[in-house]
Amino acid sequence: MSIKKKVLSISLSSILAIGTVTAVSIPANAVGNGPNTGNGSIQTSILHTYESMVDYLKTQDSKQATMELEVIGQTVKGRDIYLAKYLSNPDNPTILFLTQQHGNEQLTTEGALEFIKHLGTNKLKDVLDHVNVLVIPMLNADGAMGDVNFSLDNYLADGDRHLTRYNANEVDLNREHDKPVNEMEAEVRALHENVFSKYDIDYMIDLHHQGTRSQTDGELVSGSILYPTNSEVKPEVLEGSKKLGAVVYNTLEDTGWGHIGKYNGGDGANIGRNGAAVRYDISTLLFEMRGMSDHYIESYALGQKSNGYLIKQTITTLNAAVNAIADGSIKTADTSFWDTLPTQTNRAEEEDE
Ligand SMILES: [Zn+2]
DSSP states (O other): OOOOHHHHHHHHHHHHHTTOGGGSOOOGGGSSSSOBSSSSBOBSTTSOOHHHHHHHHHHHHHHOTTOEEEEEEEOTTOOEEEEEEEOSOTTSOEEEEEEOSSTTOOHHHHHHHHHHHHHTSGGGTTGGGSOEEEEEOOSOHHHHTTOOSSOOTTOOOBSSOOOOSSOTTSOOGGGOTTSOGGGSOHHHHHHIIIIITTSOOOEEEEEEEEOSOEEETTEEOSEEEEOOOOTTSOHHHHHHHHHHHHHHHHHHHTTSSOOEEEOOOOOOTTSHHHHHHHHHOOEEEEEEEEOBSOOSSGGGBOOGGGHHHHHHHHHHHHHHHHHHHHSSGGGGOOTTHHHHOOBOEESSOOOOO
């Protein structure tokens, strides 16, 4: 466990006030703007707020003829949950990108927003004739804004706000997916009623962040992936998931900076990766990027020096998936890499998907 930020700032200022700072041993991780994980301070102020994200989506909607913006429901605290849609043809295959079921996992949202802008460029115009794309950025907006009914005092990040895994009711939204719809938390209910049930979705990438210390072959990973592992998933749905994973894996390993492990995940249908596959026959892929945007455990949160490549990793992933579905190459993707992909191990304790 780490030192609490507030305690730290009080002790530092009192040290400075009596002018004995050089004589006192300050922990290395306490220098600068607060605790860090050796990768710079953990700053939330560089991230989109919910409000700035909504502004961004509305701006893109007004600029992009092929994009439609839909409100699929409201969070516990009443924030509208947005779905960006590119639906060129109902006969096309459809992929859904979902981010921030966990509010403290935000770089995937930053990447998804960049990708939405990218979809509006001429480069992607032909591609969008052959694939339908759905994007839900920031499902858990209350958690992302730290607007919750429990204390976040021991969270580490600096900036205007804290971000937390849970929704306002302190519920883990990625453990709700096996419930009857009317018993789900508001955010998950909106996803099931107004997206999973309403659209004919073939593929989904569920985007998350894991801790900072996962490794394979002695090297820290940039992320990890996993297909649905529940025994009720149909073989052809599982095969589609493995192919989606192959597209993502091959693209990232080819970049030189991507290093991907296999996530060690549970088989419960309460997890989105499994639940969406079992209930709606969606070929799902879990993608866990390295490092969370805020946490109370220091080894989980990643400083901002790594933001650039993690946002890029998201954009690269979404772009690869959309292109492979549009040109049909996903159908012949070689899934054999899964047989040899090492399951990541942890240098320190890690949090679940
Ligand atoms: Zn997560």
